[in-house]
Amino acid sequence: MASGLEFARDGAVATLTFARPEKKNAITHDMWAAIPDVVGEVEGDPALKVLVLTGAGADFSAGADISEFGSLRSTADGAAAYDKVVEGAVTALAGMTKPTVAKIRGNCIGGGCQISVACDFRFADPGARFGITPAKLGIVYDFRSTHQLVSLIGPAHARYFLLSGQLIDATRAREIGLVNDVSDDLDTTVEQFTATLCSRSQASIRGMNRIIGKILDGRSETDDEVEAIRLAAIHGEDYAEGVAAFLDRRPPRFTAS
Template sequence: MPALRIDRHGDIAELVIDRQEKRNAMSYEMWGSLPALAAEVDADESVKVLVVRGAGAHFCAGADISEFGTRRSTADAARGYGDRVEQAAHALAEMRKPSIAMIQGYCIGGGCELALACDLRFADTTAQFAITPAKLGIVYGFTSTRQLVSVIGPAFAKYLLFSANRITAQDALRVRLIDELVEPDALEKTTTDFARTIGARSQVSVRGSKRLIQKIMAGLDVPDTEATELPIDAVSSDDYREGVSAFLEKRLPEFRVR
């Protein structure tokens, strides 16, 4: 079975990290295969939401450091490795479709990069978080650092990056590194239920909102052409007609991806 794979459950797809003997640490090949998997999900109109999860007891223990002696042994090799990791995180973050990281156990280093690349992060009380470049003499990449700062702010980003300390799920919730915290036996249901809620909403609205937020977080202050047209174009959509009709007829809307 592949160490990184897509499982489908109706209109929800799961990107499963399955390398349990390494606590789901990401190998060089796994980082390289992620963009194509994300593109596959984004192109599949039967899928509305992506859930990123680890198999077994852990989400992801980060990059496989045992490879660093060969994969990051020179400046050029380190640059190539860093580019591969950032390309993987970028591919996940830039999907049209919303994504949720479902986190249990270790979410360390590169595991945090993957979780931060998702739109939302749901975790259970077993989850532990750390970003550890300061233990390895590594500087976190620009894109991932910007994403971290945008989620938790500069002060706590400095705390995590300077110290490499591990924090609990409760601390992660306090600083908004995660969006939902539940007991372990409720994590899968809570995540799946929320994914189904997103799937029942207008995908024109969901994807348009995600695109606008991406632009805002990238530094757009004044609307460009796309940002201006997205709300206007929505008025011409089947979703708009169905949403208004359902409201007036006092029934639940039935949105369909077309």
């Protein structure tokens, strides 16, 4: 595990923590580069159902560690190589079929906000604040992350974020759809929501998450993979259990991992 990241398991929930609180959890090159391996570990572990991303201390993340830019992004080739590593992390998170939840306190800015947008869900403390600031650095935001942002909050709000570089508070983030909810008891809210996700059919969750990902990537019609996902669900253990539980008027007891 890269320095500045902490990974923990609690039952079916994994947590990846940005752990540089003295630097507002600024994300180093090595931290970006380690994220795809964490994603692979969670996706490949049948005991894990959800990945939570959060920050140690007062902040989620204030963004990429700009102190590295002088050495790693001082040339066009260096900047392209750095951006490829960042895009790899974002692509890995966005491509997960197991759900991802960003638990956000304090600063969620720049690369930190980029990471949160790549997650499936975002829950924030009332004191959180959000912004994406490439216009303050002379950087043009990459296509994939721009597409994710536009898909999430629409072009008007995306333009406000990217072109102005201004920050917004958690209430405004909730209003524009950047976060799912704002909670005074963030830990409990996220714990209850992840428990809900863990109680649902994992075949349904992962199948639907894959289909949503394909839609976001531009597919407008079904394909062989989508039909195979749906056919497998119909013949799966979870479908039989879900129907039986509904008819018996009891909560389902899904067992498929």
